[in-house]
Amino acid sequence: MPIFVTYMFKVIYTCLFVFTVLSQSSAQQTDSIPPIPAMRQLHHEYIHRSFEAIRLYPAKQFQLTNDELLVSEKLIKQLRSKIELSTEIDNNAKYTWLRGVNDLLTAYYTNYQNGKTPVTRLPFLLQTFQVAMNEHLSGGSIAPLMNKLDLESAIILTENFTLSSNRGMQAAKDSIVVKQCDRNPTKILPILFRNPATASADSLIILAAFRDPEELYSYAAAPNALGKKIQSVNHPFVKLVARLSLTSTGRMYFPFLDQLYTGKLKMDSITRFVGNDTSTGYFSLLVSTRIDYAKRIQQGDTPMAAKVLYNKLKTKSIELYINEINALHNERSDFVRFKSIRKLSPQELYYLAVTGEEEMYTSSFVNGVYPRIFAAMKNPRSDSLLSMVNRDQYKKFIKIAAAYNKLDDFLSKMDKKDAEQLMRGFVNGLEQTTSLEDAVDVADSYSSVYNPLLKKLMLNQVRLELNRCNEIKNKRGQVIYDLLETIFSSLEPTSKIDLSVKLGIMPIYELPNNYLKDSETGRVVMQQFFYGDKDGMVVFNAFLNKFRNANWRITKKSQWVEVSSRIGTPITIYANLPLDETEDLDAASQDSLIEYLHSQSLHPSVVIHRGHSYYLNQTVKKMPSSAKLVLLGSCGGYQRLNEVLEIAPGAHIISSKQIGTGIINQGLINVISEELRLGKNLKWPSLWNSLAIRFSGNAKEKFDDYVPPYKNLGAIFITAFNTYMQQEN
Structure with a gap:
């Protein structure tokens, strides 16, 4: 007021x-x-x-x-x-x-x-x-x-x-x-814990049960006054939760609480899987229940413990399947590597993708889960797949397909009209969520659409949504769709839009040499993160070999190496030694180097990840906020934009949509370090064109999956949105 x-x-x-x-x-x-x-x-x-x-x-x-x-x-x-x-x-x-x-x-x-x-x-x-x-x-x-x-x-x-x-x-x-x-309706049970004998306890416990049955489960199992009170409440739903809380396997039944309460499932139909929760049967029951919940949610219903079921589904996806196929990433035979998911249904494979997004390696999706979804279908159509799962999490699946360069393929497996309708739904209503995730997904996905008609449809839909938000004066929607319209329009062949000027952000087509220099020493400091697996040692030696020439000096330390320019712009590339990963010696060498850089007041402006995607989280967690250029040349690096920009706002990011390769990464490092040594600015369009003609065959295909900073639309959107909000504040 x-x-x-x-x-x-x-x-x-x-x-x-x-x-x-x-x-x-x-x-x-x-x-x-x-x-x-x-x-x-x-x-x-x-x-x-x-x-x-x-x-x-x-x-x-x-x-x-x-x-x-x-x-x-x-x-x-x-x-x-x-x-x-x-x-x-x-x-x-x-x-x-x-x-x-x-x-x-x-x-x-x-x-x-x-x-x-x-x-x-x-x-x-x-x-x-x-x-x-x-x-x-x-x-x-x-x-x-x-x-x-x-x-x-x-x-x-x-x-x-x-x-x-x-x-x-x-x-x-x-x-x-x-x-x-x-x-405080979210604190009913903690309040009753202090007042278990209050006259209104029964009615309050019933309210708490429907608000958060999982919390009630925890309190009902406790051997105290409130636990005993919950056990005595004469209400069918409370009695069900209370009964489960007293069994050692109650948590296994909990995802199906709504079905049990409404009588759609009997305890016996779940009990046969409880003794062996690693079975496909339990996972299949989770999937089929989630699909049923998805339909009810779309109809305005709110199934109880729906979040519990989704979390359990995610846990089982990772434990039973994703961890195994990830661990076999060096296995040459796809038959051997993907044996565990061979008998899964298309719906079950779909949920592996959407629940395991953050854990799944690129090759696990591209070579395993994605192709097997359609191989398991009698009529391999994308629209049929989405109907089978009641279109649950379809925006997330579109985002994943786009991130791994499979969106065009996915859309080609349905009628043109249906594909257009799907993408309209993907673009609509972005202002209705509290986070920017959906808007960033739309921005990222746009760069992965190669069908010109589909790109035009997405741009037109963004413009329609912008008009709608203008009419209803929805400020958040106006900002989101105005930024997307500007970014997408800038990619039109005839466009003369300078995004840096239009959006009020740092230049995205060029990274000035002086901008990367340390303000005190005038030196460009680069930091590479290496890892101690077999591939890491090979890539590390290849890196050093490329700098064994008159322009560079290599100095070896106990935990890292320093590669410094002899002539031209002062540059030092610091790289930790890829020591044995089985004893965490590679992590220790990284920490030792970070401590040294800190003690010498050296602030890396260029950060490069030199490992597989399963090491990427470790690199991002240790990445300095001083980074102005970040190379995420690993599997799945394209999905880490948000995390990187939270640490280093406005940083230029080079990432790979699919499987990053040592050859491409080293080629990027060679060109970038040489341009900087010669005192040149990093002009991305011309630099990218010069790189494109250096690669051929399979290497050229891999390079085409790398995204330069001026085409990293998700990163541009996040930076522009944050800049706008700072100006407003």
């Missing part, structure tokens, strides 16, 4: 409250304080000091107005007067009630300091205490009064020791538990 509106509500509320209290006080009781016995004067002084502390405390947003101070002071006097004059309260009890008034003020003061209680709540709190005091002295219950209060006021009053013996105290505390759960 805007501050001005809040203030106006405060003024209106105060005027009404002041008028009510002043008129009631004049008619009902005196504000004058009777003579106070010396033995109780100190307690009255405590009350006065507490009120003064409130009066003088610096306001965080609004101070108590003069009227509010007047009302509060009047109410405090009424309370003190009532206590001293009351014939219902004996002398000992008068001490107790005076202490209660002071405790009320100190509790309010503490809550206000901690931002829990608005400053305007004081007059209301004091008047409510009067009512509660009267109710208590007459033998009544304060519970109905607490039910009507806000949470903070109810807590302050129920924690006031003067009311602790009230006959309605337990009911009042129960109402507080309900208020806490209403305010």
Whole structure:
């Protein structure tokens, strides 16, 4: 709520409250304080000091107005007067009630300091205490009064020791538990853990069960008061979860919770797989259940524990299949390597791809999973495949196919009209998600579409979506689609758009030599990450051999080598030794080099990954934020754009869509280092064209899968979006 509106509500509320209290006080009781016995004067002084502390405390947003101070002071006097004059309260009890008034003020003061209680709540709190005091002295219950209060006021009053013996105290505390759960619906069970005997426990447990059955499962299994309470709740869904929590294999049934509750599955149909969860049967049941859930979700339903099922499906995909086919990446025979997935259905292979995206090696997808999807189909059509899985995760599959250069092939396996409709859906509604992932996927995928008609369709759809967002004034959508429209249009043959100027980002067609130099030393520092497998040692030696000439000097250290230019621009290439990976010696050599660079205040501006894709995470985690050019020439490197740009915003990235090769990587390093040594800027279009004519045959095909910085559309989009947001802020 805007501050001005809040203030106006405060003024209106105060005027009404002041008028009510002043008129009631004049008619009902005196504000004058009777003579106070010396033995109780100190307690009255405590009350006065507490009120003064409130009066003088610096306001965080609004101070108590003069009227509010007047009302509060009047109410405090009424309370003190009532206590001293009351014939219902004996002398000992008068001490107790005076202490209660002071405790009320100190509790309010503490809550206000901690931002829990608005400053305007004081007059209301004091008047409510009067009512509660009267109710208590007459033998009544304060519970109905607490039910009507806000949470903070109810807590302050129920924690006031003067009311602790009230006959309605337990009911009042129960109402507080309900208020806490209403305010924090994601914390119902932690709240009940502290209050397991509350009267509303059963209904609150049922609410928690449907909100997060997995959390209920954990609490139900505990041998404590709340666990026992959950086990006693007479509700079919709670009883099902509670029953599973007491079995050692309950987690295996949990992904099918919705099906079990609705009676679509029986326990026995799952039990036969539970003893052997490595079986294809359990994985198949996960897949078929996920497909059913996908249809229900599209119809607006919300299957219970759907996230649990998807996570279990992902875990089993990786454990049972992906880890094995990845581990056999050096196996020459595809028959041997992909034996474990030979009998999987097209749907099951599809879910291997979408759930194992982050773990799967390029060759595992390109040579194994993808071709076997269609080989397992009687009628190998892409639209049939998507229908078989109820189009679940289809945008992710399109992204994966694009990342591995299989999108054109995938789209060619369906009718042209269906392919166009699919890609329209891929482009639509990008503003509706909270992350940029879908928009980046669209940008990346565009560069992998080689069919000119399909590229035109995607560009036109982006323009339609931009118009739609402009009409409804959706700012996020306007930014996303405007950036995509600009980036895609710049790739048109007749385009004269300079993306660097248009998007307000660093030049993407050129990387200036001076930009890569260290500001203090004037030296270009490059860092390569090598790994100690068999291939790593071969590639490392090939790297050194390319620099054994008059232009370069090689210096060997115990953990790394330094390759420095003798003439031209000062350049030093640091590369860790590819020591034995089985003992993590390669990781130790990398760490040793990083520590040395840090100690010498050397900041690498060029970072190069020289290992397989399964080492890439390690390189990215250790990559310095000073990187301005990053070469990810490994399998799957194209999918790591986001991670790299989070570490080194605006960095130019060279990546491979498919299997990176040592020959291509070394060729890139040779050209880049030589251009920099000669003092030239890295002009990507001309540099890329010169590289293209150096490779032929199989090497040329591999080079064509490398993406230069000016065509790395996902990276350009992320950089442009972040730049725009920084300017807006």
